[in-house]
Amino acid sequence: MLSTRHLLGIKDLTLEDIELIMKTAQEFKDVLNRPIKKVPSLRDVTIANVFFENSTRTRLSFELAEKRLSADTINFSASGSSVKKGETLLDTVNNILAMKVDMIVMRHASPGAPHFLSKHIKANIVNAGDGTHEHPTQALLDSFSMREKLGDLAGKKIAIIGDILHSRVALSNIFALQKQGAEITLCGPTTLIPRHITELGVKVSHNVKETLKWCDVANVLRIQLERQQIKYFPSLREYSLYFGISKQMLDELDKEIVLMHPGPINRGVELTSDAADSHHSIILDQVENGVAVRMAVLYLLAAQN
Amino acid sequence: MKILIRSAKIVQKGSSLNGLIRDIFIENGKIAEIGENLMVEADEVVEEEGLSVSAGWFDMRVHAKDPGLEYKEDLYSMESAAKAGGITEIATLPNTKPTVQTRESVQYLKNFGKNNLVAIHPMAAVTLKCEGKDFTEMIDLNQAGAVAFTDGEHPLQNADIFLKTLQYLAQFGGILVNRPEEENLTHFGQMHEGITSTLIGMKGMPKMAEDMMVMRDLKLLQYVVSSPLFKMPNRKSLLHFSCISTAESVEMIGQAKEMGLPVSCDVAAHQLAFTDENLFSFDPNLKVNPPFRAQEDVDALWEGLANGTIDAIVSDHNPHEEESKKLEFDMAEFGVIGLETLFPAIATNNEILSAEEIIEKITTGPRRILGIANPKIEIGQNANLTVFSADKTWNYTEKSIVSKSKNSPFIGQTFTGKAVAVINNGKFWKTEK
Numbered sequence: 001m002l003s004t005r006h007l008l009g010i011k012d013l014t015l016e017d018i019e020l021i022m023k024t025a026q027e028f029k030d031v032l033n034r035p036i037k038k039v040p041s042l043r044d045v046t047i048a049n050v051f052f053e054n055s056t057r058t059r060l061s062f063e064l065a066e067k068r069l070s071a072d073t074i075n076f077s078a079s080g081s082s083v084k085k086g087e088t089l090l091d092t093v094n095n096i097l098a099m100k101v102d103m104i105v106m107r108h109a110s111p112g113a114p115h116f117l118s119k120h121i122k123a124n125i126v127n128a129g130d131g132t133h134e135h136p137t138q139a140l141l142d143s144f145s146m147r148e149k150l151g152d153l154a155g156k157k158i159a160i161i162g163d164i165l166h167s168r169v170a171l172s173n174i175f176a177l178q179k180q181g182a183e184i185t186l187c188g189p190t191t192l193i194p195r196h197i198t199e200l201g202v203k204v205s206h207n208v209k210e211t212l213k214w215c216d217v218a219n220v221l222r223i224q225l226e227r228q229q230i231k232y233f234p235s236l237r238e239y240s241l242y243f244g245i246s247k248q249m250l251d252e253l254d255k256e257i258v259l260m261h262p263g264p265i266n267r268g269v270e271l272t273s274d275a276a277d278s279h280h281s282i283i284l285d286q287v288e289n290g291v292a293v294r295m296a297v298l299y300l301l302a303a304q305n
Numbered sequence: 306m307k308i309l310i311r312s313a314k315i316v317q318k319g320s321s322l323n324g325l326i327r328d329i330f331i332e333n334g335k336i337a338e339i340g341e342n343l344m345v346e347a348d349e350v351v352e353e354e355g356l357s358v359s360a361g362w363f364d365m366r367v368h369a370k371d372p373g374l375e376y377k378e379d380l381y382s383m384e385s386a387a388k389a390g391g392i393t394e395i396a397t398l399p400n401t402k403p404t405v406q407t408r409e410s411v412q413y414l415k416n417f418g419k420n421n422l423v424a425i426h427p428m429a430a431v432t433l434k435c436e437g438k439d440f441t442e443m444i445d446l447n448q449a450g451a452v453a454f455t456d457g458e459h460p461l462q463n464a465d466i467f468l469k470t471l472q473y474l475a476q477f478g479g480i481l482v483n484r485p486e487e488e489n490l491t492h493f494g495q496m497h498e499g500i501t502s503t504l505i506g507m508k509g510m511p512k513m514a515e516d517m518m519v520m521r522d523l524k525l526l527q528y529v530v531s532s533p534l535f536k537m538p539n540r541k542s543l544l545h546f547s548c549i550s551t552a553e554s555v556e557m558i559g560q561a562k563e564m565g566l567p568v569s570c571d572v573a574a575h576q577l578a579f580t581d582e583n584l585f586s587f588d589p590n591l592k593v594n595p596p597f598r599a600q601e602d603v604d605a606l607w608e609g610l611a612n613g614t615i616d617a618i619v620s621d622h623n624p625h626e627e628e629s630k631k632l633e634f635d636m637a638e639f640g641v642i643g644l645e646t647l648f649p650a651i652a653t654n655n656e657i658l659s660a661e662e663i664i665e666k667i668t669t670g671p672r673r674i675l676g677i678a679n680p681k682i683e684i685g686q687n688a689n690l691t692v693f694s695a696d697k698t699w700n701y702t703e704k705s706i707v708s709k710s711k712n713s714p715f716i717g718q719t720f721t722g723k724a725v726a727v728i729n730n731g732k733f734w735k736t737e738k
Binding site for chain 2: 108131132134195199
């Protein structure tokens with residue numbers, strides 16, 4: 001059993017929770033490779049995917065996970081919906097719940113929005129990304145994908161490279177990886193790294209080449225232009241020249257390295273196309289594992305009821 | 306009306322009665338008798354274990370929402386909340402709709418106070434609509450009864466406007482009240498910048514944004530004061546910093562006072578009770594500006610109160626209806642209510658001030674800044690009094706809130722200390738037991 005009714009963030013999970021999710025995800029991954037990919041585990045469970053922020057892959061991944069588990073699903077996205085008419089979050093969600101929904105998968109631009117909701121409603125909540133706070137299922141699928149490649153993560157060196165300041169993936173990854181005993185270096189321009197982040201026990205670098213030499217895994221983040229309300233660096237050109245990663249840089253290393261990216265990639269900005277498509281990259285494995293990990297999360301949370 | 310306060314400890318520094326337990330008899334709004342075991346007939350008697358009485362409490366930072374925002378608070382509900390908090394006089398911010406920037410708008414507020422228990426001392430805007438651009442008619446507004454000038458919720462940003470305001474106010478003994486914040490450094494900020502804001506993914510507001518404005522404003526004050534044209538105003542303070550929140554602010558203002566600059570400052574009561582770590586709950590009722598800071602700042606604020614750097618404690622009472630607060634944290638408005646909890650919030654969290662010193666910060670402290678005489682507990686004086694219990698414990702619940710808005714960070718807390726009755730302007734109000 002998980003120690004929590006909701007998956008709001010990785011910060012509140014125990015190591016046992018993470019191990020249980022990893023183990024369960026492995027079982028579901030095996031299921032997904034069978035000819036019949038569907039299991040009846042969540043029959044008669046209704047899940048609403050409530051997305052107040054644009055998303056393609058996360059929403060598809062959740063929806064597929066739900067369908068593979070035989071849950072009934074409904075989708076709500078902010079564009080063209082009541083949000084634009086000025087309805088509050090609480091009203092919107094209560095309206096959905098009034099239709100007898102058991103679980104809510106929510107993405108929202110406000111940090112803490114799922115935590116706020118959890119204080120006012122009874123359904124289980126899965127945080128599918130809350131502003132610049134957490135994106136727990138992404139961190140779980142990242143860990144799952146790293147473990148497939150490297151085994152136990154204790155003592156492994158993981159670099160997270162890019163826009164740390166605006167990234168919910170970075171924070172969730174830091175929490176998840178530290179609980180599993182990995183070492184972490186964050187790398188990016190100073191203006192995109194939170195001032196107090198080293199208090200969490202991570203290292204910070206501003207040199208991508210040095211960081212690549214150090215790490216076993218480079219998890220490269222997307223430049224979140226849409227979340228930057230003010231200027232943080234001069235231009236995408238300069239960013240890609242000094243903080244971007246190319247295949248040549250990876251090939252020059254005298255070791256194997258695992259390259260990851262939560263997507264969607266800004267090709268030519270944080271990663272060149274030849275790097276993203278190189279043999280170092282496990283970007284598409286991440287996407288595949290995402291379904292299994294989300295199945296595990298939904299299954300384990302449903303078992304709480 | 307005849308009112309008798311039975312066996313209350315008088316708290317009034319400098320008075321020969323300070324610390325003595327006495328009966329006080331009030332007739333037609335004036336203190337008629339002070340003594341022991343008074344044998345008098347009264348219409349109203351205030352009597353319970355462990356009472357104290359002081360000059361009526363003064364809150365010098367209240368966000369009036371009337372006119373224009375009455376759905377948050379109107380003058381009647383504001384008055385009721387003040388009475389429930391033991392407050393007999395308030396100074397209001399000009400951020401209403403329309404802005405307090407004309408004689409009429411000043412008089413609207415003053416007149417309400419004249420007919421009720423709680424006196425209202427309006428502060429008028431420095432610039433039209435508080436936009437920081439064109440000046441209001443400050444001499445005229447002062448004549449109409451504005452006790453101070455401030456853009457209230459909008460800290461003055463432009464150094465030249467700030468400088469000229471000080472110069473202009475100095476000529477008639479006016480005072481500028483300003484909350485120090487460099488807004489370029491706090492854009493989109495939601496809370497104190499620190500490890501907590503990092504952990505909960507919330508955009509931070511660095512302490513620097515306050516500190517550098519305090520530094521700048523003190524420099525500008527010094528420039529004004531050192532001018533050969535400058536006459537010392539008839540008040541102690543020309544520049545008053547509102548709601549300071551950082552250790553560095555306390556230190557800089559303390560040094561400026563030692564240099565003899567005409568400066569004063571206050572702190573909001575809630576700032577003494579919470580730190581940024583409380584925000585792990587994402588409770589929008591903890592969203593204030595300036596934001597809740599680190600423990601070391603809270604400690605420095607208490608120290609600043611004890612050593613006299615901080616002159617007054619205010620409620621910064623800022624009512625918001627549920628629709629502005631029961632929201633995702635970053636969408637909620639800044640501000641909390643505080644009139645009803647001013648004294649209990651201080652008394653419950655206090656470890657350093659004497660009871661006398663607490664009362665100073667909510668009576669003589671703010672009045673001295675605004676040039677208003679502190680009511681005396683003497684026979685023949687107008688009765689402007691707050692009767693309170695310093696050690697009564699009670700639970701503060703949402704249901705017990707008198708204000709029209711319920712956005713308090715203290716809901717659910719157990720308080721020590723409570724106002725019991727207030728008397729002012731020939732009127733009387735008492736809590737239900």
